[in-house]
Amino acid sequence: MAKLLFHRSGKTFYVKDPSKDYHCQFGVVPVKELQKASGRITTNTGKELAVIDSSFIDDYRRIKRGPQIIPLKDIGPIIAETGIDDKSRCLDAGTGSGALTFFLANITKEVISYDIREDFQEVAKKNADMLGMKNVHFQKKDIYEGITENDLDLITLDLPEPWKVITHAAAALKPGGFLVSYSPSVPQVADFVNGLDGSPFVHLKTIELIEREWDVAGRKVRPRSQQIGHSGFLSFARKVWRKV
Numbered sequence: 001m002a003k004l005l006f007h008r009s010g011k012t013f014y015v016k017d018p019s020k021d022y023h024c025q026f027g028v029v030p031v032k033e034l035q036k037a038s039g040r041i042t043t044n045t046g047k048e049l050a051v052i053d054s055s056f057i058d059d060y061r062r063i064k065r066g067p068q069i070i071p072l073k074d075i076g077p078i079i080a081e082t083g084i085d086d087k088s089r090c091l092d093a094g095t096g097s098g099a100l101t102f103f104l105a106n107i108t109k110e111v112i113s114y115d116i117r118e119d120f121q122e123v124a125k126k127n128a129d130m131l132g133m134k135n136v137h138f139q140k141k142d143i144y145e146g147i148t149e150n151d152l153d154l155i156t157l158d159l160p161e162p163w164k165v166i167t168h169a170a171a172a173l174k175p176g177g178f179l180v181s182y183s184p185s186v187p188q189v190a191d192f193v194n195g196l197d198g199s200p201f202v203h204l205k206t207i208e209l210i211e212r213e214w215d216v217a218g219r220k221v222r223p224r225s226q227q228i229g230h231s232g233f234l235s236f237a238r239k240v241w242r243k244v
């Protein structure tokens, strides 16, 4: 298991392999110190650091990225609005780097992850190994062609043409299951939401989340100058009718 080291200055170090001495700007942290479960440790130059075990989020922040990943601010509402839990089965398409897939897998029973690009899925598979994820099933598949699984609780889409998935998602989801589409541009939102007309889905809402981080240093308290720009819109739909 990886470790995290903290210095009072706010500097943080991620120690991927704690079976070896770790070298940083505060000196060398010997293996014996790294093996402590948590607490204060001292480097060979007498500097004090705190050590803790890394957790999912620490490892997650180190995944390798192929295509653009969904930021954390947009992952939060997918989990909250759908109420998925350790009994849920989900399908995520496309896999990309696996960012959303891994967050879903961290709290649900099983995630099936489709992508048409083998090269992206290879990156995601390595990331899944790094995270020790056992409940992710990667499949090289074009979701516009259909969905093999059924009885799903959630389907998430991060694809150029999400409206092409509505009919397949209607067949693959449980009654009450959720379909969530994440798209960067307005025409995609319009075509997806309009495409729900006459389908077994009800459109719950479409949102854009704007996160504004603040700097807090003494009484210098103000919005950070450099902020994350636009990411995407989230549209939530729920399967409520069997057929129309």
Ligand code: SAH
Pocket (backbone or CB within 6 Å): 067, 068, 069, 070, 093, 094, 095, 096, 097, 098, 099, 100, 101, 114, 115, 116, 117, 120, 141, 142, 143, 144, 158, 159, 160
């Ligand atoms: N949500 C991912 C990023 C997805 S990027 C993350 O958080 O990491 C979009 C992905 O969709 C790309 O990898 C692309 O190859 C895949 N894709 C595009 N069209 C697809 C389709 N029809 N079926 C399956 N995957 C598709």
